[in-house]
Amino acid sequence: xxxxxxxxxxxxxxxxxxxxxxxxxxxxxxxxxxxxxxxxxxxxxxxxxxxxxxxxxxxxxxxxxxxxxxxxxxxxxxxxxxxxxxxxxxxxxxxxxxxxxxxxxxxxxxxxxxxxxxxxxxxxxxxxxxxxxxx
Numbered sequence: 001x002x003x004x005x006x007x008x009x010x011x012x013x014x015x016x017x018x019x020x021x022x023x024x025x026x027x028x029x030x031x032x033x034x035x036x037x038x039x040x041x042x043x044x045x046x047x048x049x050x051x052x053x054x055x056x057x058x059x060x061x062x063x064x065x066x067x068x069x070x071x072x073x074x075x076x077x078x079x080x081x082x083x084x085x086x087x088x089x090x091x092x093x094x095x096x097x098x099x100x101x102x103x104x105x106x107x108x109x110x111x112x113x114x115x116x117x118x119x120x121x122x123x124x125x126x127x128x129x130x131x132x133x134x135x
Contacts, residue, residue, distance in 0.1 A: 007058040015039050016051040017075070020061060026072040026082070026091040066091070066120055081119040090125060 007013070019027070019035045027035070033048045052073060055061040064072040066084060072091065074082070079102060080093045096105065102114045 007054060007060065010051070012036075012040070012043060012047050013051045013054065015043070016048060016055065017060070020073055020075040023075075026064060026074050028070045028072055030070070032073065062118070064091075064118065067122075079114075079117050081117065081121060083121045083123065083125060085125040086122050087124060090130075092125060092129070094121065 015036050016032060018039075019032050023035075025031075029045070029048050029052060032052070033043070033045045036043050036048060052061065052063070056063045056073075059077060060075075062074040062077060064074055064082065066072060066082075069089070074093070076093050078095070080095045082091050083094050084091050096102070102108075102117055103112075108114075
């Protein structure tokens with residue numbers, strides 16, 4: 001993934017990517033920092049933010065801006081939206097149905113093209129979802 005982007009792979013960026021790929025919770029920078037410290041005790045929060053910024057700029061990671069909450073990060077870069085459980089604050093990816101594009105779902109003005117998509121659905125995710133799906 002990093003090789004294809006021409007982004008120089010550092011140990012810190014590799015740790016951040018590995019944490020994101022192993023996460024099912026769309027972690028915040030602070031959560032990534034806490035997890036990274038077990039792998040690299042001397043890593044700083046600033047290094048986490050710098051790594052995340054580089055990964056976002058390279059379009060390898062999505063930077064999420066949920067309503068009334070801290071920024072979160074998602075390694076899934078295919079077009080999708082997020083569903084946030086309002087009670088637990090858990091976030092899951094929701095893919096478009098196969099064969100659909102954002103233009104198939106939204107009534108866009110003529111000539112508009114979509115370069116990126118960031119949207120949140122809010123509601124309740126049943127606990128059984130998490131026991132049936134590996135995130």
